[in-house]
Amino acid sequence: MKITVDEAKCCAAGQCVLIAPEVFDQRDEDGIVLLLDAEPAEEQHAAVREAAAVCPTAAIHLSGTA
Amino acid sequence: MNPPSSVLIAGASAAGLGTAESLRRKGYRGKITVLGAEPHAPYDRPPLSKQVLAGAWEPERARLRPRDALDALDAAFLLGDPAVALDAAARTVRTATGARPRTLPGQDGLAGGSVHTLRSLDDAAALRADLLTATRAVAVGDGVLGAEIAATARTMGVDVTLAGPQPAPMAAQFGPRVAELLAAVHAEQGVTLRLGTAACGLTGHGGRVSGVRLADGEVLPADVAVIAVGATPETGWLTGSGLTLDNGVVCDAYCRAADGIYAVGDVARWHHTGIGALLRLENRTNAVEQAAAVAGNILGEEKPYTPVPYFWTDQFDAKIHVHGQPSPDAEVAVVEGAVEDRRFVAQYRRRGRITGVLGWNIPKQTRLTARGCLAGHAGLPTPGTAPRGPALVALRASPSYRWEVPPALSSRGLRATAPDAAR
Missing domain, CATH: 3.50.50.60 (FAD/NAD(P)-binding domain)
Incomplete structure (x- = not known):
């Protein structure tokens, strides 16, 4: 799994941080998403998929089948 | 409980797509059909009044998912042909509208x-x-x-x-x-x-x-x-369906309008057990959170849906994030930053209880504050904020569009008994 984030789409809701805090964080100054781990270990994949699905601006893209 | 052999979703925006995605994420392998009134592939509504209207984004950029992600969902999207009626008794569906x-x-x-x-x-x-x-x-x-x-x-x-x-x-x-x-x-x-x-x-x-x-x-x-x-929640096409329609599709705590029929997004007015009232939210995040809850309940999780309402708005350089319900008559206390700096977190307190947290240009700290003081209960949400999601009803269906709605369908027993604080 490879993650990319679209900072220009991000609205700083922070839903991804709630769901997958090992993978996502927010910048202190404006809340925009910070990708901590672009290729997370398999145990994170389910949470990352959920984070991508609930992101309210569809700013998280996943590629790769793993 | 066995999962249904197929699921029909009327509505192809955030809530409709979200329901389909959540079903797959939770392992559902049956047939999924998504009906959309508009000819466009699923797209997001919040940018319409901002980036798309301003011309900063081409309309294509508001699409919720790239083509390959939609294909991977293995769902049939029937777009440009809105559902016009749900006839639970006759187990047939004719296809008309969204929200108005x-x-x-x-x-x-x-x-x-x-x-x-x-x-x-x-x-x-x-x-x-x-x-x-x-x-x-x-x-x-x-x-x-x-x-x-x-x-x-x-x-x-x-x-x-x-x-x-x-x-x-x-x-x-x-x-x-x-x-x-x-x-x-x-x-x-x-x-x-x-x-x-x-x-x-x-x-x-x-x-x-x-x-x-x-x-x-x-x-x-x-x-x-x-x-x-x-x-206005678009429920005209459901008139005569046997569902209870009253400022939306009235649902139980599981967002179920009748056996095998669920409502999600702008159209759903469900019983929020956390506050003991029927609620309807027109917020973007509600569309996907409720979709996930309904997907789970379709698959037998039987979990009440009890979200903390959340929305954001961007106007000029103000990015405002709202958790819970900052009601107009609440006492407001700034707990971080300063109003004159136009960067602050405010807590809203009503009858001794914190009901909402609002942040102005300080989203991360706002979320952290809200998590600390709103977790476990949701403030009374705001009815009638901007429309975001689609109307959606999911129901069990056979592949040939003949609906397997149980004959014992009764909406009368689904009316919530709690006083309706959302009005």
Whole structure:
């Protein structure tokens, strides 16, 4: 799994941080998403998929089948 | 409980897509069919009043998922052909509509004459085209959608007036202190505020709008008017279906309208057990969170849906995030930052209890504050904020569009008994 984030789409809701805090964080100054781990270990994949699905601006893209 | 052999989803926006995605994520392998009223692939609505209207994004950028992600979902999308009826008793479905923005008297007679509502991608394109040549625009509606449209139109260089009955934009959501700050931002940026008087109609000339008439008799001149005075849940197509329809599709705590039939998004009015009342939320995040809850309940999880409401709005340089319910009569305490710096977190307290947290240009800290003081209960949410999601009803269906709705369908037993605090 490879993650990319679209900072220009991000609205700083922070839903991804709630769901997958090992993978996502927010910048202190404006809340925009910070990708901590672009290729997370398999145990994170389910949470990352959920984070991508609930992101309210569809700013998280996943590629790769793993 | 065995999962249904197939699921039909009426509505192809955030809630509809979200339900399909959640079903797959939870391991559902049956047939999924998604009906959409519009011809477009699933797209997001919040950018319509901002990036898409401003022209900063091509409409394509508002798409919720790339083509390969939709293909991987293995769902049949039937787009451009809205559902028109659900006949639970006869187990048949005919296919008509989405949610409907409210309008002003006389608006229909000026259709095509530069009077707009904004809900769909096509609406946004039409409004943008008119704003590009507008001399003077009036945004009617002092809620989130009207305020966002006024801000976007102003950033396009349009001379714009924001009209509405409240003393300041979004006063019902934010309370006077924060709403006055929002009014100040609009005024500084050159929006003319004509607040405190409701609009009651339109004036026209030669089939085109010429002004917006206010209740006190004044007419605001306009060559473009956009009406953002809320939306009505689109349940007309469900009349006679056997479902309980009352300001939305009335559901139990599991978002179930009847056995095998669920409602999600703007149209769903469900029993929130955390506050003991029927609620309907028109927020973007509710669409996907409720979709996930319904997907789980379709698959037998049987979990009540009890979210903390959340929405955000971007107007000029103000990025405002709201968790829970900052009701207008609450006591407001700034707990981080400062109002004069236009970067602060405010807690809203009502009857001794924190009901909402609002952040102005400080989203991360706002979320952390909300998590600390709103977890475990949701403040009373705001009915009637801007429309975001689609109407959606999911039900068990055979592949041939003959609905396997149990004959014992009864909506009467689903009425929540709690007092309705959402009204």
